[in-house]
Amino acid sequence: xxxxxxxxxxxxxxxxxxxxxxxxxxxxxxxxxxxxxxxxxxxxxxxxxxxxxxxxxxxxxxxxxxxxxxxxxxxxxxxxxxxxxxxxxxxxxxxxxxxxxxxxxxxxxxxxxxxxxxxxxxxxxxxxxxxxxxxxxxxxxxxxxxxxxxxxxxxxxxxxxxxxxxxxxxxxxx
Amino acid sequence: xxxxxxxxxxxxxxxxxxxxxxxxxxxxxxxxxxxxxxxxxxxxxxxxxxxxxxxxxxxxxxxxxxxxxxxxxxxxxxxxxxxxxxxxxxxxxxxxxxxxxxxxxxxxxxxxxxxxxxxxxxxxxxxxxxxxxxxxxxxxxxxxxxxxxxxxxxxxxxxxxxxxxxxxxxxxxxxxxxxxxxxxxxxxxxxxxxxxxxxxxxxxxxxxxxxxxxxxxxxxxxxxxxxxxxxxxxxxxxxxxxxxxxxxxxxxxxxxxxxxxxxxxxxxxxxxxxxxxxxxxxxxxxxxxxxxxxxxxxxxxxxxxxxxxxxxxxxxxxxxxxxxxxxxxxxxxxxxxxxxxxxxxxxxxxxxxxxxxxxxxxxxxxxxxxxxxxxxxxxxxxxxxxxxxxxxxxxxxxxxxxxxxxxxxxxxxxxxxxxxxxxxxxxxxxxxxxxxxxxxxxxxxxxxxxxxxxxxxxxxxxxxxxxxxxxxxxxxxxxxxxxxxxxxxxxxxxxxxxxxxxxxxxxxxxxxxxxxxxxxxxxxxxxxxxxxxxxxxxxxxxxxxxxxxxxxxxxxxxxxxxxxxxxxxxxxxxxxxxxxxxxxxxxxxxxxxxxxxxxxxxx
Numbered sequence: 001x002x003x004x005x006x007x008x009x010x011x012x013x014x015x016x017x018x019x020x021x022x023x024x025x026x027x028x029x030x031x032x033x034x035x036x037x038x039x040x041x042x043x044x045x046x047x048x049x050x051x052x053x054x055x056x057x058x059x060x061x062x063x064x065x066x067x068x069x070x071x072x073x074x075x076x077x078x079x080x081x082x083x084x085x086x087x088x089x090x091x092x093x094x095x096x097x098x099x100x101x102x103x104x105x106x107x108x109x110x111x112x113x114x115x116x117x118x119x120x121x122x123x124x125x126x127x128x129x130x131x132x133x134x135x136x137x138x139x140x141x142x143x144x145x146x147x148x149x150x151x152x153x154x155x156x157x158x159x160x161x162x163x164x165x166x167x168x169x170x171x172x173x174x
Numbered sequence: 175x176x177x178x179x180x181x182x183x184x185x186x187x188x189x190x191x192x193x194x195x196x197x198x199x200x201x202x203x204x205x206x207x208x209x210x211x212x213x214x215x216x217x218x219x220x221x222x223x224x225x226x227x228x229x230x231x232x233x234x235x236x237x238x239x240x241x242x243x244x245x246x247x248x249x250x251x252x253x254x255x256x257x258x259x260x261x262x263x264x265x266x267x268x269x270x271x272x273x274x275x276x277x278x279x280x281x282x283x284x285x286x287x288x289x290x291x292x293x294x295x296x297x298x299x300x301x302x303x304x305x306x307x308x309x310x311x312x313x314x315x316x317x318x319x320x321x322x323x324x325x326x327x328x329x330x331x332x333x334x335x336x337x338x339x340x341x342x343x344x345x346x347x348x349x350x351x352x353x354x355x356x357x358x359x360x361x362x363x364x365x366x367x368x369x370x371x372x373x374x375x376x377x378x379x380x381x382x383x384x385x386x387x388x389x390x391x392x393x394x395x396x397x398x399x400x401x402x403x404x405x406x407x408x409x410x411x412x413x414x415x416x417x418x419x420x421x422x423x424x425x426x427x428x429x430x431x432x433x434x435x436x437x438x439x440x441x442x443x444x445x446x447x448x449x450x451x452x453x454x455x456x457x458x459x460x461x462x463x464x465x466x467x468x469x470x471x472x473x474x475x476x477x478x479x480x481x482x483x484x485x486x487x488x489x490x491x492x493x494x495x496x497x498x499x500x501x502x503x504x505x506x507x508x509x510x511x512x513x514x515x516x517x518x519x520x521x522x523x524x525x526x527x528x529x530x531x532x533x534x535x536x537x538x539x540x541x542x543x544x545x546x547x548x549x550x551x552x553x554x555x556x557x558x559x560x561x562x563x564x565x566x567x568x569x570x571x572x573x574x575x576x577x578x579x580x581x582x583x584x585x586x587x588x589x590x591x592x593x594x595x596x597x598x599x600x601x602x603x604x605x606x607x608x609x610x611x612x613x614x615x616x617x618x619x620x621x622x623x624x625x626x627x628x629x630x631x632x633x634x635x636x637x638x639x640x641x642x643x644x645x646x647x648x649x650x651x652x653x654x655x656x657x658x659x660x661x662x663x664x665x666x667x668x669x670x671x672x673x674x675x676x677x678x679x680x681x682x683x684x685x686x687x688x689x690x691x692x693x694x695x696x697x698x699x700x701x702x703x704x705x706x707x708x709x710x711x712x713x714x715x716x717x718x719x720x721x722x723x724x725x726x727x728x729x730x731x732x733x734x735x736x737x738x739x740x741x742x743x744x745x746x747x748x749x750x751x752x753x754x755x756x757x758x759x760x761x762x763x764x765x766x767x768x769x770x771x772x773x774x775x776x777x
Contacts, residue, residue, distance in 0.1 A: 063504060
């Protein structure tokens with residue numbers, strides 16, 4: 001397999017007009033062309049200009065990643081596209097709300113682990129907790145794994161949001 | 175509240191530059207501002223306000239089709255033969271869904287079309303109302319962009335932006351969904367127009383990077399076995415791009431091939447033209463592409479019909495790709511240099527840079543290359559035997575071309591073998607004369623497209639070269655031709671089979687002709703008669719010239735039923751999964767090279 005055929009994970013950030021259907025348009029592009037969406041988050045970032053930022057984690061060969069970026073740039077409501085993975089050092093974070101139902105030793109262990117992961121306890125009953133944990137995907141995944149082996153767990157997880165390090169602005173409006 | 179009198183409104187307008195008008199009227203005024211002269215459409219409940227406004231409008235002509243799909247194909251024919259944006263008007267629900275095929279066709283072939291669809295009132299959207307469909311949801315994947323106008327105060331701006339998006343960058347279809355309450359409500363119309371706002375959001379790059387041009391010239395200077403590969407992008411850029419291509423060819427003396435969509439960009443009679451390339455392209459064009467060392471792609475997209483098996487595509491070449499759409503570059507085939515820009519501007523800059531660098535082709539190697547190419551041309555891959563008993567389809571088209579050579583004719587086709595034969599045997603000397611469904615391959619495209627072309631060019635000779643199976647798909651448009659007395663000549667290559675399907679069934683599926691026979695065909699002469707048109711039939715080779723002559727001499731629409739050899743196959747052919755140098759030239763070749771397993775799953 002040549003170096004150009006290795007599948008890579010990329011985080012792509014897109015600045016879009018906050019209009020009805022824009023998310024459907026982006027997702028439709030990915031599904032229509034068979035591109036992979038590992039995670040996707042979207043939220044308004046500039047209310048006065050009606051702009052939202054979509055962060056997508058995708059994977060593909062370098063040629064496919066270039067195609068994805070070119071196809072996204074073609075869409076009318078898109079202002080700019082940035083490949084944070086290609087740009088270099090980027091900070092990735094996601095948040096998970098983890099509810100665990102257990103008691104006895106497992107309950108104590110769960111609290112200790114939450115402490116280690118610097119997770120916050122948002123809710124507590126005599127036989128349950130709701131923890132909030134933030135970090136990169138592998139940290140969150142590790143935390144969830146441990147919780148799952150300690151009791152009945154329910155998880156609500158956001159996708160990955162990311163931003164570059166340093167003083168560079170990733171995305172500018174047209 | 176009483177409506178203000180017309181004089182009050184005019185006074186108000188002169189002060190603020192804003193007229194208070196009904197949505198439907200704002201729509202028509204904005205269309206007029208965009209230079210729209212014709213709309214192809216079909217009425218329905220949701221668009222009655224627009225039809226009411228059209229009734230009083232003298233500037234825009236409406237052509238009533240008989241099926242909404244035909245409205246879109248007609249708009250495509252109009253657009254491709256003029257370079258203007260084609261406009262469609264259909265109602266909500268089934269009107270919009272019927273337009274989907276045409277929109278997808280326009281998207282695949284990059285044709286600028288604006289499609290106006292009616293929609294149920296805003297408060298009923300999402301309620302499963304009568305004739306409601308999620309038009310914007312359905313057409314999101316088959317349009318360049320689409321809009322649902324929920325606020326009439328942005329109607330004018332939306333329509334203006336839609337036209338801008340349709341015609342800018344890589345052209346394409348744009349849909350505007352118009353709820354009925356928006357059409358009936360009263361909103362502001364800016365008399366000064368909204369040009370600035372409309373162009374804000376979408377500004378594709380048209381001017382190339384000067385460094386890329388320099389790098390291209392450096393590559394071209396090295397060329398010993400060059401080839402120019404031109405596509406639909408040259409046609410889309412405008413007639414000047416074709417003129418510049420001629421200049422480039424004259425300057426370099428290089429062999430040139432064109433894709434199905436690019437035919438006419440260089441005159442067929444030019445001695446540098448090698449014919450169309452690709453799956454049914456000429457032997458010399460495909461071999462020249464395979465053996466070239468420098469390939470200059472101008473406005474083509476390395477479509478799979480052209481490349482064949484990618485691993486075998488032009489293996490020893492360096493490639494330069496000129497395209498206005500960055501997403502077309504390095505999509506299927508990796509190129510060595512890309513130049514993003516409009517073909518006209520790029521060619522202008524390229525030629526200027528070549529002159530500045532005193533470009534001169536390598537005479538010796540070029541002469542050697544042409545010698546090689548001429549030896550391939552000697553094979554005469556398009557040769558056929560026209561006997562005395564049955565009309566060969568290739569002969570029918572060749573005679574049609576010869577007998578129309580003194581006309582400035584416009585040709586549309588349907589899809590299938592006849593389409594390939596038309597591309598091979600009909601010569602195009604100018605751009606915008608050839609309208610065919612390339613990317614989507616829509617049977618039933620030709621007749622409505624010819625309708626659209628005839629509306630754009632009322633005095634021209636417009637011919638739809640059709641297969642009998644394709645012709646049946648949109649033949650209700652005969653009524654439209656009759657209504658507007660559009661003298662389209664329908665030249666039906668009638669072999670009683672879905673020819674291309676039958677050919678593939680013969681080649682790949684052991685001759686199991688499943689559902690590919692055109693059963694229960696009408697008597698085309700009687701069909702023509704029913705619509706008050708002339709119907710002709712040619713059954714033997716001796717009939718052919720007479721039928722063509724009569725067809726051309728008839729002032730109104732004509733259906734010419736040309737009965738041709740039934741099991742003729744279209745050659746050359748690069749079977750699916752094969753490479754350029756594995757071309758089949760005739761029936762004898764089939765036995766020697768069976769289709770690979772990989773090839774069998776390809777379309």
